[in-house]
Amino acid sequence: PYPFYTKMLQDHPAYFLKERNTWIISKHEHVQFILKSPMFIREQSRLEAEPVVMDPPRWRNINELVQDWMLFRDPPTHTRLRSHVAYAFTPKTLEQSKPRIRSIAENLAADMLKETNPEVIHDFAFPLPVMVIADMLGVPQEDRNIFKRWSNSLARLLDVTFLSEEQLDEGDLAAAEIRDYFRQQVRERQKNPKEDIISEIIHVENKEHLLSEEELINNCILLLVAGHETTVNLIGNGMKLFIEHPESYKLLHHQPELIPSAVEEILRYESPVQFTNRTAGEDILLGDTLIRRGQEVFVSLGAANRDPAVFSDPHHFDITRKKNRHLSFAAGPHFCIGAPLARLEAITAFQVLLKQYPALRFSGPTPIWRNQILFRGLEALHVKM
Ligand code: HEM
DSSP, X not given: OOHHHHHHHHHOSEEEEGGGTEEEEOOHHXXXXXXXXXXXXXXXXXXXXXGGGOOXXXXXXXXXXXXXXXXXXXXXXXXXXXXXXXXHSOXXXXXXXXXXXXXXXXXXXXXXXXXXSOBHIIIIITHHHHHHHHHXXXXXXXXXXXXXXXXXXXXXXXXXXXXXXXXXXXXXXXXHHHHHHHHHXXXXXXXXXXXXXXXXXXXXXXXXXXXXXXXXXXXXXXXHHHHHHHHHHHHHHHHHHHHHOHHXXXXXXXXXXGHHHXXXXXXXXXXXXXXXXXXXXXXXXXXXXXXXXXXXXXXXXXXXXXXXXXXXXXTSOOTTOSSOOXXXXXXXXXXXXXXXXXXXXXXXXXXXXXXXXXXXXXXXXXXXBOSOSSBOOBSOXXXXX
């Protein structure tokens, strides 16, 4: 698997794409260094850099949405946005959502059992994270379907390098609708706070005055977008790996306490997010490679996760792997804020599925990967008990 990554790691750990003035970096040590270093910056959003979206009036809503996302900002703005959201996104919030996550997973799995030809992505992995985050944000039950559609159109924006104009138009419409929707939700909670993350963020805001209303709205939307497709992929990729490695699935049956370590191995072996990017803020020597100020750097999380310098037998799927230092949630200041939630969702999902599906095999067409570069996930996965 991943022969291209193996070749990159062996022969071209820093590969220069001249026509794009861009580096592709694959060594674990270097990827980690770049993600942690303030010399590599974010505040040149890819949307602005891409000629296809240089038409701000046409994609105004996308531009306004993503320019506030902590994901694309550097300190001090990044620190301000992130610390505010982190106030609401605490271990306590997570603990409180545990029973809801379990009941959502159990209901979805039970419905899937009734299907003659269940399809894990559509019937289970896709709805689970969107229902969980909608629940945490306090979105009413009846709005869940439209939420799924928005999330779908917006997640593609993260893969912006490869978007068509039609997809950008669709994303722009979704951005406009979801921002209006959240504006209304925020204003309602300003009058009548509820027990949800939005109310919690507003509560902190009233004391700290850190965010504008638009920043608050846009970063709530980021929680949905950043946490949806990524978690779908983690669950879907895990199920595929379990079918391909029945011995691991069997072992988990007897030792369910290994599920958390299996989740880490799925994250490493089939990283849901394959890369991220930064821009060199100054001339930097990385090993013996000189990266010039202004050059773009793509760091390959997927390749770094298979670097033999860090992982013994990297192409072996080993759910008992110790000290699994994968970079699937990145590292440094942008380390995934939703990592504990994603882990909890995946652990719960596999606990529930293991119980209801003691043995699995593929049924129907061979699973195919979605045609994307940023995200690694399946189009569909038909299973049989
Ligand atoms: C950031 C991966 C789930 C919210 C990131 C980054 C990665 C990542 C690689 C860093 C990107 C960069 O540095 O350029 C994942 C994966 C997930 C997952 C693999 C699931 C398996 C979630 C969930 C949420 C979430 C469930 C929230 C509900 C965020 C946010 C950021 C982020 C807000 C931006 C953090 C910052 O810029 O400081 N994620 N994520 N993610 N993630 Fe996740």
